[in-house]
Amino acid sequence: MAEENLTALNKYIVGSVPTVFYIPEYVTSAEEQLLLNNIYRAPISKWKSLKNRRLQNWGGVVHEKGLLAQDLPPWLTKVTQRIYEESTLFPSAINHVLINEYLPDQGIMPHQDGPAYVPVVAILSLGSPVVMDFVPHPSFENATCTSENDTEDKNSEPAHIEMSSDKCESKYLPFSLALMPRSLLIFKDKAYSDYLHGIKDCASQRCDEAVNVTNGLKVDGETGGDTVINRTGTRVSLTCRVVTKVRKNLIKLSG
Ligand SMILES: O=C(O)CCC(=O)C(=O)O
Numbered sequence: 512m513a514e515e516n517l518t519a520l521n522k523y524i525v526g527s528v529p530t531v532f533y534i535p536e537y538v539t540s541a542e543e544q545l546l547l548n549n550i551y552r553a554p555i556s557k558w559k560s561l562k563n564r565r566l567q568n569w570g571g572v573v574h575e576k577g578l579l580a581q582d583l584p585p586w587l588t589k590v591t592q593r594i595y596e597e598s599t600l601f602p603s604a605i606n607h608v609l610i611n612e613y614l615p616d617q618g619i620m621p622h623q624d625g626p627a628y629v630p631v632v633a634i635l636s637l638g639s640p641v642v643m644d645f646v647p648h649p650s651f652e653n654a655t656c657t658s659e660n661d662t663e664d665k666n667s668e669p670a671h672i673e674m675s676s677d678k679c680e681s682k683y684l685p686f687s688l689a690l691m692p693r694s695l696l697i698f699k700d701k702a703y704s705d706y707l708h709g710i711k712d713c714a715s716q717r718c719d720e721a722v723n724v725t726n727g728l729k730v731d732g733e734t735g736g737d738t739v740i741n742r743t744g745t746r747v748s749l750t751c752r753v754v755t756k757v758r759k760n761l762i763k764l765s766g
C-alpha cells in the first residue's frame with residue numbers, strides 16, 4: 512500500500528532538486544471554501560500580525576525544547592490526516608499547522624524552516640496564486656553565483672532561521688514554483704535542507720521559468736512572452752509539519 516502511494520506520488524515530482532512534489536487541485540473549490548470559512552471564523556486574537564503578513568498558529572507553540580502541543584481542530588485534521596495518509600512521507604500524524612495570509616504585495620523572505628520540525632513540509636495553497644522561489648542555502652562554500660536579493664526586513668518568526676540570499680552555490684541552481692490555489696506542495700531532502708524558500712513581496716510575479724509550468728498550471732496572462740502571475744487577491748496557505756519532540760503541557764496547581 513505504502514509502495515503504491517509512493518509510486519503514485521512520484522508522478523508529481525517537479526524540477527531536478529530532490530525532492531519537490533507539486534499536486535494541482537489537491538482540494539476541491541468547495542473544500543477550499545470550507546477551509547477559508549473556518550480560518551476566517553477564528554477569533555481575531557488567533558491572528559498574529561507580522562510586518563509583512565498575518566498568521567495563525569495551530570497545534571501549539573513550537574519551542575526549542577519541543578512542541579507545547581494542542582490538538583488540531585477537526586476541520587484541520589480532516590485535511591492533514593489525508594495529507595499524512597496519502598503522502599506516506601511523514602513519520603507520524605501532522606501535528607502543527609501554520610496558516611499564513613498574504614495580501615498581493617506581501618511575501619515571506621527566504622528562510623529555512625526551523626530545526627524543531629521533521630524535514631518534510633506540505634503547503635496547501637488557497638485563494639490567489641503566488642510564485643515561490645528556492646535559492647541555495649548561503650552557507651555553502653564555493654559560492655560563485657549571485658541571486659536576486661530579497662530586501663525585506665527580518666520578522667520575528669521564531670520557528671524560522673532567516674538569512675539573506677546574496678550568495679548562492681553554483682552547483683545548486685535557484686528555481687521557482689507557481690503555487691496555484693488548491694494545490695499541494697511537498698518538499699523534503701535537499702530542497703528542504705540545502706535551499707531557502709521565499710515569496711517576493713510584489714503583486715506581479717514572473718513564472719515563465721517555474722519548474723511546474725507544464726504540470727497542470729494555468730496562469731492569468733502573458734506579457735511580451737513572459738508568463739506573469741498577477742496577484743489580485745489574498746492568498747492563504749497551510750504549512751503542515753510534524754514536530755516529534757512534544758512536551759506535555761503540565762499545569763501546576765498550587766494547594
Ligand atoms: O506561505 C507559504 O507558502 C510558505 C510558508 C512558509 O514557508 C512557512 O510557513 O514556513
Ligand SMILES: [Fe+2]
Nearest residue numbers: 622623624708
Ligand atoms: Fe517555510
